[in-house]
Each structure stands twice: as structure tokens, then as C-alpha cells.
Amino acid sequence: MGVRFALAGGREGWVRALLTAVGVGLGVALLLLTTAVPSMQSVRRERESARDDVDYSRMDLRASDRSLLVANIDTDWRSKDIRGRALEREGAKAPLPPGLDTFPAAGEMVVSPALKELLESSDARLLRERLPGRIVGTIGESGLIGSHELAFYRGGEGLAGNIDGARVARIDRFGDTSPPEQATDPVLLLLVLVVFAVLLMPVAVFIAAAVRFGGERRDRRLAALRLVGSDGYMVRRIAAGEAMAGAVLGLVFGTAFFLIGRQVAGSVEVFGISVFPSYLDPSPALALLVGLAVPAAAVLVTMFAMRGVVIEPLGVVRTAKPTRRRLWWRLLLPLAGLGMLWPMVGQGRDSGNFNEYLVIGGVLLLLIGVATLLPWAVESVVSRLGGGGVAWQLAVRRLQLSSGTAARMVNGVAVAIAGAIALQMLFAGVESDYTKSSGNDVQRVQMQVSLSRNAQLAPAVREFRDTKGVRTVYAYAEGTLGDRRKDPDIGIGMTVGDCASLRQAAALPSCRDGDVFYVGNADLDENALKMAKRPGRTLYLDPTYSGAPRSREIPWQIPSGMKEAGSREDLTGGERGGFLVTPKALSATAATALRGQVYLALDASVPDAGDLVRNTAAAVDPLSQPMNWYATQTSERYGAIRSGLFVGAVAVLALIGASLLVSQLEQLRDRKKLLSALVAFGTRRRTLSLSVLWQTAIPIALGLVLSLAVGLTLGVVLLRMTATPVVVDWWSVLSMAAVGAGVVVAVTLCSLPPLLRLMRPDGLRTE
Template sequence: MTTAQDWMRDLAFGLRLAVTGRRAWGRLVVTAAGVGLGVALLLAAASIPNVNASSDARFDARWGAGAAVGDGASVLVAETSTQFREEWVQGVWVQNLRPDGPVAPGLRQNPRPGEVVVSPALQEILSGPDGALLQPRFPNVVGVIADEGLIAPNELFFYAGTDALSPQSSSVSGVVDHFGEAPGHSRTTFSTDEWLMLALGLAALLVPIVVYVAATTRLAETARQRRLSAMRLVGAGGEQIRRMAAGEALAGALLGVVLGWALFFLGRTLASGVTVVRTAVFEFDITPVWWLALLVTAGIPAVAVVVTIGSLAQAIADPLDVTRRTVSRRRRLGWRLVPLGLGLLGLLAVAAGFDSVDDLPLFVVSVVLVLVGIPVLLPWCVERAVGRLRGGSTAWQLAIGRLQLASGPAARSVSAIAVVVAGVIALQTLVATVEAERADRNTPREAVQPASAEGRITGERPADAAEIGRIEQEVRSLPGIDDVQVATTAQVTGKKDPATGTLLIADCAQIARLLSVPDCRDGDAFVPAGRSPLRPGERVELVESSFGMEFRASTPPPAWDVPESVRPATVPFRFGADDIAMVLTPAAGVPAEAQNLEAYIRLNQAAPNDLSDRLRNVAAAHFADYSAWITTTGSSSMAAEEESAVAAIRAALLAGALLTFALIGCSLFVSAAEQIQERRRPLAVLGAVGVPRRTLRRSQLLQNAVPMLVATALATVVGMLLGTLTAVATNSLRGRIVFDLPGMLGLFAFAAAAVLVVTALTLPALGRAAHPTGLRTE
């Protein structure tokens, strides 16, 4: 009966085997380094949920419960934003109703009317060389927001004090005694396509790391099998051999776990504030979820022990066969297809009915099974591929003969790279298909007018004639402006058609400049011929001047009666005739709370690149809430935002994939160097009988290249299949799969470069092993 003392004695003996001898220490250090890098990356991945949860909590903390003044609100808040170049600058209006009201997160006190408190990143822009173009919108900066008030260290955000908020407005929330009481705001989320890209990319990054860790724990496996087989022959039992192997595996795994935690804390410090694809995180947010951290800490040593014991099945069952160094038995295919088959079946099920992020767990599990199936199937593929190769040059025969003798270590050394290649090809296929589909969707099917640049300013309130004149004059003074027309507008909505059209409100003097009408009197109404969906005398609902935000249930939208008498007119195209439902004079009675100011601007070819920001500065000087932009006929801002989001996700995931690729390339070098050490005796014999060094070098190159070629071929097939099934799962797919051939060629070039670099780095060790004096060390 095995006692705890027997367990401890055998484990301790295995630990001594791991640290006995100079080469043992070298293997231990290499194993610990490989495991440590994998643990650090897995801990970083385990921190992603906490990073998102912490940033979401700080975002929610900016808002109130939506209480009205009569419900005890002491502070009013409202969301606002502006744009600087290609960056959005988000902000919150703050209005104190009582001097003892709660303070917004990240502030010592709420800003008074006219004061602004900005984030460090926004402060850096304001004080930098480009700040002069943004400073007119932030004329009175009185402080900087602390970290607890920011989502990320690079966030462009501000709090602005005001006294103009109305508790009846649909865009205003009330804060009673503390911020974050009942968050009703939501951050921008990803579309279904983008969630699929993220899930596929993360799986493609994490699965190779686990495979890499498992392969690292099997370094020097041949020497370990011979050593433990010899112990089996002298009387050690099978259970004893397993416990000794477990102790030897635990030495490198436990040391690697400790090193991994140290690397994680070091990397967390270095990563704080670093911006990658416009995203940065605080150091205190990078904390792994406790149960995931426990799973990584305990799971990696467990994986090392299981993998090591599993590799000793032949050494325990037939130790004499191992010690004689005979050719291993042929691998069986059946069970190796199980993970891949289950994963593909899961993906087929997902592709048949994927319609929301609720199906993501099944999708992720299926992707993981497919990717895990690659290293499981690869040893069989390498064995069958090299088993059919015959003849060739001396270098070729030496390389193929070695692979036929022991293809397992060679297959394991490239298995993680094969997983990365498959995952990246699948991701490239998905991204290319989504981008092609969106390009088809956003391309007009009919011919359009030649592209022309136009600008527009929208203010949240009406303006009198004097202010309209000043705005028009300020816009005309900007460079690159051909023409500008400024007027008051209102948006009509309805239950059947939520975007019925625009009402243009102008006095008779403006109407005379805009329209071709014989006469005009205050109270008149004009309809673009054949365009207006409004019927005379009809009662319609208008959109409040807060840019279409939803109303409170207790506050009905403003209503307006269409005049009984209307006359046809012609509206110039440059003034947005396609949107104009009716042109009205002020006496037509459109409610003031539904009126906005609109400025339509025509640009010329001399317009500077920063004209959009100049227009925003003009708008900011007259309105608290506004929008200003420049568009080109036929362009789509939504399409541009979609392309930007997809490009950002693709860049981040591909950068991570290449980093993982480089990391695993280091393990390929270690594995190749270890195999040279294990073959030092036959290499020394070859050197003694006069085999040229260049032949041995070519043999080493081919021995690295053939498994990589087989792995790349398998990864390409699996990756294209995985990408196709993932693309089919997107709702918007129109049946056209696009493969990113240039991206694939880049991956193949990277794999070829890895083979060349690894071979070059192992040549010194090969030269020393092939020296005839190496025979005396055996």
C-alpha cells in the first residue's frame, strides 16, 4: 500500500533529477522560462474581465438617477461631446442646485458655470502644439480630473459647469446625494461581427499559449524516457515512475509559475498608460479574476504533470524498447480527429443559427476544440508525410531519416505555431469577408453626382436675426468657404414615419434670398413642389431640440399644426432640399423648444484640413450643445466608423498574434537546440567519418523546414475552414467568402523566416556536437 511517505519520497527524487547535473539545470531554466512567459500571458488575459468591469463602473459613476428637482436632486448632469480632428472628446455638463451637493468622481468640487475640468490627456492636447485649435472650446480650464473619474488614462473627457440645464429636458439626469445611483447610460458596444472577431482572435491567441506551455514541459523528453526506463528495468514500479516523473515536471512548472507571476506584475507596471490602438488601461485595473488566476496557478503545474506522465506510457509498458532507441510505434488517427470533428460540428450549429452574443459561448468552445485539434492531429500528419519520403541528397536523407525515427519532438516544436497560423488565417478570412460585405452594402447601386464637399453646423436652440447674421459672417470669414446659408429648423416626427422631414423657419428677407417666390408675408408657408409629406391642417409631433433623444414618459413631445394654406416653391439643392418638408415664416407658430439653428456650407478646393475644427469653434462660441462636420457627397460617416472599428480590432488582434508567433518561435529554437544535444553522439560519429559540415547544416535546415511545411499546410486548411464557418455565422453575409491571400503569404513568410533564424542560431551548437571529440563524452 502506497503511503504519503512513499509519495513524498518519489516526488522528492523526481525533483532531484530535475536539478542534478549542468544540463539538467539548463533544461530547468529553459522550461521555467517557457512556462513563466505562458503564465504571464494567461494572467494578463484573465485580467480582461476586471479591466472592463472597472472601466464600466467608473463610466456609470458619472451619472445620476434621473430624479427631477422635486424629487430631491441636488445636481443636474447632461452628456455632451465635441470632436477634435479624428478624436471624440466626451464631456458632462454639471449644474449645482445646492451648495452641499455631491461632487462628481475625480473632482474636488464641481465646476462653476463657465469653468471646465479636463482629463490629463485632454490637458496635454490643450497645452501642446495643436492646442490653439481646441482652446476656443475650453477657454476656462480650472483643473484636471483624477484617475478615479476616468475610464482610461488616455481618455479625452471633461466636466463643464453650467446654469442652463432644465430638469424637464430628456437629456438631463438628476443626482440626489451621490453619483452613480442608477446608471441609465451605456457605453458603445460592438456589433455581432465585431464580437465574433474578438472571440475568434482571443481564442487564437490563448490556445497557442496553452499548447506552447504543454510543449515546453516536454523538453528533453527522450532523455527523460531513457532515464526512467532504466529505473523501470532495475525494479521501479509503474506508479513509482509516474510519481518521479511528476516530481521532475513539477520542478520546472512551479518555478515557471513563480516566474510568470513576477513577469505579470512587471508587465502590468510597464503596460500602465501605454496606448495600443487608441486603448490604454490603468495599472490598478489589470488584476486577474481570482478564480481564473487560481485556475492558471494550479492548472499549469497540473497540465505539466499530466502531459509528462502521458508521454511515459511506452517507457512504463516496454522500458527495454525505449532504452534500445528503436523506432516508435505508428500513431493511430481515430481519436485524434475527435476534437477537430466536435469543434467543426459546433461551428456548423453556430453558423446555422447565430443571431446574438448569447451564442458566443458555444462559438468559443467550438473554436477552442478546432484549434486544440491541430496539435493533436499534427504528429500523425508529420509521421505520415515523412514516412513516404525516399531518396534525395545526403542532407535530405539525414533529415528525413531523423524525422522518421522521432517525428514527435519535431511536430510538438511547431504545433503552437500551427495553431497561431490557423487562428490568424481564420481571423483574416472573417475580416476580409466582413469588409467586402460592408463595402458592397455601402456602395451606391446607382450613379451619383461627382463628389463635392459640404459642411453643416447644428445648434440646439433657435437664434435671432442678429445672431444668425454674426454666425454667417464668422463662417464666411473662414478659409475655403464658397457659400453659407443659416436658418432655423425643426424636425418633424410621426408614429408611422419617425423621420418625416425638416421644417425650415426664416423671415421674409431670408426667404427672398433662398426661394423663388413672388411675395412673402409673415405667417406664410411654402412647400417644395411635390416633396412635402405634410398635409395642410395636419397635427404633427416635433423633435425636441436635444438632437432626437427620447422624451420622458411624463413629458409629451411638442406638437404643431400644419398651416391650412401653403404655396409651392423651389429650394436650392445646396440648402438640403432633399430634407426640407416645408419652409415657414416665424408666425407659423413652430414651438421654440423644437427649433434648432442650421448652417449649410459649401466648400471649395482651397478648404484647409482643419476646417472642421474651425467650424466647431464657431459653433461652440454660440451654443452649449452643437454639432459641426464636413461631408462629401456619397460618403457615409457610419460606414467610416464601422471600418474604423473593424480596422482597430484587426490591428490589435494581429499585433497580438505576431507577438505570440515570435514568442513561440523562441520555443522552436530551444527545442531545436535540445534535439541537437540529444543527438550529439550520432552527430559526432558523422563528423568523425568525414561528413561535410555544410551537409549537416543543410540537414538541420531541412529537419526544421519539413515539420514547419506540414504544420503550415494543416493550419492553412483548418484556418480557411474555420474562417469560412465563422463568416457564415454573421447575419449580414451574402454568400461570398473572401480570403486574404496577401495576409496568408505574409504568415508563410514569417514561418519561413522562423525556420531560417532558428537554423542559423543552432549552427554553433551543431558544430560543437559534430566534432569527433564529442564521442569521448559519451
């Protein structure tokens, strides 16, 4: 009977069932997307590993019928990374990269669909100049980790002379066969656990609220069933069946929403992360769990909500004098959560892993505490509110009559903001452990260009100085000197540059072209110091080491009359030791054993100065590696977790907004006749609109206060667990609260047009 009421009860029944199904479906869709996250991460890792092209354990590989030369020619376009590889076959059986059908010839490129679209856009003129190859195909899905990834393969030639194992390598297969690195950092594991708990808890709250849509009308209908002979137990079973029908219909809607979202996910990029729809494949076990848990939760929530409702044949009595909500059991939940987390306080990353069950249980209980305390807080506050304007009085009276409905509407927002505040505190607290100073002096230099093995430094410097947007160029030719041609015991660095550049690397007494300087610092061992101070001693530039490709092994004699220079912090934040040589003091033969490094100070007022530099770098040396300099470096795993949080937060915020709008529309539909009656009696529409805003503003204000309290408490406990000093970034905390308030205000404004349509006297018509 409950199912028939939900699905065959006329317009009233199916509208209510439809609203419930949409509300539940939105939550189910996000749960299914969450169950697909492990699959998505696994597929991305597999694709990344399958196209890996550098195997440092096989640097002694020789040219053969199966060998392939691969050069790393990654680049950037504004703020986007572009993965690039140059390929040169050495044999007919050379391995083909995943996603390619044939090798591109010299002057040809195979690009990802996203890069092809970018190159064809009118805004990418500078990028087209840097990648002038003729596009002969696109990379297949198996060769990409995301639908919006920018990547290309280009035909190469003459790569054999640049093999160094890092920039250019010889391989006979693609794929990384090394075992995956295991995550052992307990603080990162804690971050992952808390992120999942915080992102999924609001979804559960929204599903619980959605199954109670139309509760008051349902109870009035159940009273009619009592009149024809049903007992109290029967009507509760019928209500449970009606709720379960809405939840099952919500599963159908949720599956449809998930399939739509799955396709949409392939066309969007969030915080630099994109996926293909095929990546989002939910785990069958987790999907089955969602399918069983949602209807079961709908029944339990309905039975729990009806515990204080007396349904009699002549009407519904929610107790003649409403009893005040009890506080004591609501406080037990967050206290139990704190009790589960407290044993791990002070554990830090040095005392083993955190107990994941206690972490998840404690965080969930604290967040559930927000959902249970908010109805009590709303009831307690609104019962004490008094007179004011007409809009205020209408809103307050409505809240006094149904404070639970108002609290349910904003419960999900309050839970989400409480979790976001705690996460923000945790991320801010441990960020210093995973974000280190790069040491680079970004005040003096903003970009570095590393030239390849055979590139000429002097012509490159001239081109960079003529590039628009470049203010200053510092250039060095760098190499290593050994005491023997092969497998030297002692090594010492050599840096070649003009006087202006060398002054950025050491404190020179005086300098003119032809001088040679020696810098001794703590990084050089005693044997290197003794060797460097022996004029006439022959050393060898670019010596050969076992297992590495043969090097040039060029002899160089330590000159007499060297000057000693003092060490200073160079552009990279370190101190250079060894020999500093001006260009005239080095033979042309020795110069071929050195590799050029160019450091550039840019003019920030020139648009796209970085891309102009990259174009110059590609022109002077196709194998060059331009790099932007940043003041800090972030751990890759920490950055991945933080990016995942941002993506999840966007999805949860979208769910919050959509579910709130559905909830608001359901409440307005339930009050259609009341609103029409007020308008018929002369109430101004402006007054009714303001009353709706007040009805939303009061609960959300109380919810945000409660979120701040619980979020700060949870954040402090999590920081104490990681043995991190407790510091509250109030600006970020208040920003989180403002985001939650902004979502509710936006949803309320979106509900004003249907509200105005409902506020018409003809809404009183009935049959």
C-alpha cells in the first residue's frame, strides 16, 4: 500500500515521490561517483606506468633492432603542463608508445585531442610557433591519463648523441616494471581518511532529509487509514513502504544521474584533473552496498521520525504541548567521537599508523553531532524570538511550528562546513611538512633553461637577450672534473661564465675575461681541496662512469695564477665550489664537454613572457628544458590529496546547492495554499519573500555557529593527533563559513521565482 501511495496516489503522490527521488538520486549519484574513485585512481596509475619511458636500471642498453630513442621535450602553455616526447626508431621492432598506431616521422606530430583543439584555437599562436610539426594523428585513450591532458609525440632525429639517461634515453619497451611505492606516511593516510569522511557525511545527511519530503501530508493521509481500520503498527509499515519506494526510485534516478555525470566528467577539467568516462567504473561490491543501504536508511529514518507522532483516526497529533528536544543524548555523539580520537592525540608520524576505524568513527560521530544538535539549537533559539516586522513574525512563527524541517534543510550545509573547517586547519597545520622552500632566488631570476648536451651556449644567450620580456640573462656552462678518465675517485665542479654571471655565483676579488677562480667550501672533501690547489695537475672533463654511456673524457690542466674567490649563495640557493672559469680561459674542445644553464630575469609587465622564452628555447635547442621558478616545492602526494579534496569539495557543493533547491521547492509546494491565502488577505509579496529569506537565514546562522564550534574542535584534535602546533587561520575559517552561507543564499534567491508564482489567490482553488 505504501508503494501504491507513492507511485499511484495521483498527482500529489507522484510529485512527492518525484521530489524524494530527485533528492535521494543526487546523493546516490555522488556516492556512486565516490565508489568509482579507487577505480579512477588505479586506471590513471596504470596508464601513467604503461607509458613510462625511462628505466634507470638499463642505462647500458645498446642499439638494436628493438631499441628506440626517446627524448623528454615537455613544455608549458601559460599555466598548463604539456607532456612531450621525441621518438627516433633504431630498429624495425622498436616499441610503439601506448595510444599510437604508427611512429611520426621527423617534422610530424601525433597529439592528444585536447592539444589539437588548443593548437587550432586563435589564442594559441605562440604555442603553434613552438610546435610547428604537421599533425598526422591523435593519441588514443590508452596513451592518456585524462581527457583534457595536453600531450604530443614528435618524430626525432640525431638523438643518439644526447643520451644522458634523464633527458634522452634508449629503451626497448614502455612501462615501469618497478613495484609501486607504498604510502607509509601516517599523516597523509590520516588526511585521506578524514577527506573521505568529511566529503561523504553531508551526502548521507541529504539522503536522510530527502526521504522525509512531504512528511506532514503523508501523516495526514495515514490518519485516514486509521479511520478505516488500520492500527498504529500498520500505518508505520505503510509509511516505511512509501519511503522505501521513494528511495528505490531515487536509486534509479541516482543511477541515471551517475551515468550522465560520468559522461560529463569526460568533458570537464577541475583543478587540472580530468578523466575519461571509462575510468569511473564503480566497484560492484560498493555499488551493491549503496543499493542496499539507501532503502534501508530510508525505512529507519522514517520509523525514527514517526516515533513522536500520534496518528489517530480524526487527525495527526504531534503532542498537544510540544515537548522540548532533549539535549543529553545529542551531546553523547560528539563526546563519543572525541573519546575515539583522544587515544591518538600526540601520536604524530613517528608512532605508527593511526587506527583508521577510530579515525573514521570519531570524525563521523563529531559530524553527526552537528546534525543532531542543530534541531535542538534552532528550537531553543526560535522559541525565545519575539516581535518585529510582519516578515520577521511570519518567519519566526513558521520556524516555531516546524523548526525540525528548517533544521533539516541546512543540516547538510552545517555538516559540510564543520568538516571543511577541520580539514582546512589540518591541511594548514601540516602544510609546512610537505611544502619546502625551493631555495631558488625568485627575486633575481624567474626562469631557468637547461640546454642539451650538444647545444651551444653563446648563440643561445644572444637569442635570449633579444627575446621580448627578458630583462637579464645569466649563463653558465657546467661540468664535472675527475682525477681519472674512467670511474674517478675524486670529482670537482667547473662553472664557465662571463664576469657578470660569475659574480652571481661567488664573491670575486676582480674579474676579466681569461681569469680562473677557485672556490673552496664545506661541500668539498679534503682530497678535492688538495687536488684543486695543485697547478699543472691534469684533470678530465666529463669522465666515464661504469654503467653510463661513454663520455668525452677531455683533459684539462689546472692553470697557474688562479685567484681564490669567496663563496656566496648563488641563484639556486646553494654555494658553488670548485673552479670558476671565464670563456677565454677554456679551449673550444673543453667547452664541448660542458652543458649550458641559462637563468633569466623576466619583465612581469610583458604578457606571455614565459611562453616567449619557451619559444626561443625551442628554436635554439629543441631538446632544451625551460623551467619556471617557484619559491616553494610541494610534496607530490600531499598535492594529489589536496587536489582530490578540491575536486570532491566542488562535487559536494554542487550536491548541496541542488539538494537545497529541491528541498526548498518541496517546502514551498507544501505551503502553496497557505501562501495563496495570505496573498488573498492582502499580504504584500515583498513581505512574504522577506519571510522566506528570514526562514532560511536564521537556521543557517545557527548552523554556521555550530559548524564553527565543532569544526574548530575537530581541527584542534586532528592537529594534536599529528603533533602539530595548533594555529587557527581565522581568515580561511571565516571564508569557509561564508561559502556555506553563500550557497544557501544563492539557493534561496533561485527559489524566489517559483515562490512568486505560488503567491497567487487562485492557488486556493480546489476540486
